[in-house]
Each structure stands twice: as C-alpha cells, then as structure tokens.
Amino acid sequence: MKCEELLAMLNEYVDGTVDPAICQDFERHLAGCNPCQVVVDNIRHTITLYKDGQPYELPAEFRRRLHTTLRQRWLETHAS
Amino acid sequence: MVETDSDEIWVRQAKAGDLSAFEALVSRHEGRVYSLAQRMLRQEQDAEDVVQQTFLSALEHLAGFREESSFATWLARIATHAALKIIRRRQSRDATATVSLEQNTEPQPGYDTIPHPEYIADWRQSPHKLLEQKELRQTIEGALETLDEKHRLVFLLRDVEGLSVRDTAQTLGLSEANVKVRLLRARLQLREKLTTAFGDPARRLVGGHTHEAGAAAVS
Numbered sequence A: 001m002k003c004e005e006l007l008a009m010l011n012e013y014v015d016g017t018v019d020p021a022i023c024q025d026f027e028r029h030l031a032g033c034n035p036c037q038v039v040v041d042n043i044r045h046t047i048t049l050y051k052d053g054q055p056y057e058l059p060a061e062f063r064r065r066l067h068t069t070l071r072q073r074w075l076e077t078h079a080s
Numbered sequence B: 001m002v003e004t005d006s007d008e009i010w011v012r013q014a015k016a017g018d019l020s021a022f023e024a025l026v027s028r029h030e031g032r033v034y035s036l037a038q039r040m041l042r043q044e045q046d047a048e049d050v051v052q053q054t055f056l057s058a059l060e061h062l063a064g065f066r067e068e069s070s071f072a073t074w075l076a077r078i079a080t081h082a083a084l085k086i087i088r089r090r091q092s093r094d095a096t097a098t099v100s101l102e103q104n105t106e107p108q109p110g111y112d113t114i115p116h117p118e119y120i121a122d123w124r125q126s127p128h129k130l131l132e133q134k135e136l137r138q139t140i141e142g143a144l145e146t147l148d149e150k151h152r153l154v155f156l157l158r159d160v161e162g163l164s165v166r167d168t169a170q171t172l173g174l175s176e177a178n179v180k181v182r183l184l185r186a187r188l189q190l191r192e193k194l195t196t197a198f199g200d201p202a203r204r205l206v207g208g209h210t211h212e213a214g215a216a217a218v219s
C-alpha cells in the first residue's frame, strides 16, 4: 500500500469500518510510515477538537427570553 | 455516562409533566444546540431562531420522542433541520448562488483529487488542553469557517453530531458516496489548517512523498 492509497481510505480507518482484509495492509503501512501515522493522529485530534468543544454561549438576554417563552408554552400546553 | 443517565430520568419526568425537569434539559443542552446552529449558519440572530424553534419543537413533540437515540442526538436533528431550512431560504434568495446544497459538484467519486497533506507534525498540545484556552477559539472556529458550506455541513453532521454516513446523506439530500468524499476533504482541510497552527515545527515531517522505503522495510 502507498501513502496515497492509505489517504483514500482514511475515513474508513478513522471510523473503524475498513474491510478486515484491507485493514491488515493498512496497519502494516502505518507501522512503517511515520508521516501517515501522524496524519491519522492529527485527524483524530481534529475531530475531537470540534466534537468536544462547545464554543458559543447563549447571549444572556436571549437566554432569559428563551426560558420565559418555553415556560409560557409549557403552561399553555399542560393547562388541562 | 452520567449525563446520559440523568437525561433519561429528566426526559421521563418531563414527559410526566414536570416543568423543572424540562428546564434542566434545556439548560444542559442549549449551549450545544446554539453552537451547532452558529457553526452551521455563522449568524447570531439566525442561530438564536434555531435554538428557540428547536426547544419549542422538543416541548411540543416530547411525548413522541421514543428514546431510540439520545436526547442530545434528537435535539441535534431538530436543530439541523431548522438550520437547513434557513440555509435553503438564503440560497433561493441569493440570486447569485448557482450551486445549491444538493448539487453534485464533487468530481465523482473523486479520490484522485484529494489534496495531499503538506504540514505534517504532532501537535504541541492535546485537543483538550487546546480547548481550555479561550484565546484559541478564534483559530479553531475560524478554520471551520473557511470550509465551503458543503464541506462544513457534512463535517458537522457526521463528525461533530455523530450521524451515520447514511443519515448525513439523507439529511442533506446527498448520495453516500458524495458524503464520504466531502467528509474526507473536510477532515483533510481542517487537519492542514490546525496542524499549521498547532503543530510542533521542531517535529515537522517531510510529506508529499510515497514513503515506500519505510513501508517496504516492514512488509
């Protein structure tokens, strides 16, 4: 396997859905190719960075309005 | 996970009519929903509309939530559909937009044109250490903003919200092959930008070769 071929299958590898037969080739290439190892590692970190980050906070004024609206709607729909 | 456990309890209590349980769910998830909406729409007012619509819809349909997915996933789906509606409205309003969300613009299946990684280096810090530093937020979110919408949306649904390839394809009206190509491009583009920012220059490796010598040594 060449680096380019590995690159084309990167999604499947990162997602753990590579065909087991091909997976061995993949692992063998990775074991001997430092740049590919680092690229795979970088991509995993990239995904974690966005998945685990919660970058935006509700503006306080909007949050107040939101909770008031929801409470009113709740009381309307749970009136009976 | 503890958080999922208490979500389930709160969902049950809210279904039984407990307003404070519903409010606890909103408080826990509002930041995440807002972040998703901001990342999809890049516009504060529209993001607020999505958050409000999402929780009003959750309130209305709570009884019908069958808990086959987590509450967080259920909310993310509602929010995604609300945000996509806004994106489609923008596209139809924007007369200069010639490429719609669904349009198949990738050279199919197109793996031959995947950009080669240029800056290859271990990062100086772990993702979680990086997330602790508020001043890096602009770098991280800025990298996401530079992606084309078609790449950004696929990345957000698949990698951030954890939808399957099939669900991502269905939600965006794309083929699964198209989702995969877009996802690979999105991941590689983000990796490049973030590694340029967070990579350790002292440990930079030479990329762009086939490295067959290295591979041959072990095979």
Ligand SMILES: [Zn+2]
Residues within 6 Å of the ligand: A002, A003, A006, A029, A033, A035, A036, B210, B211
């Ligand atoms: Zn390689």
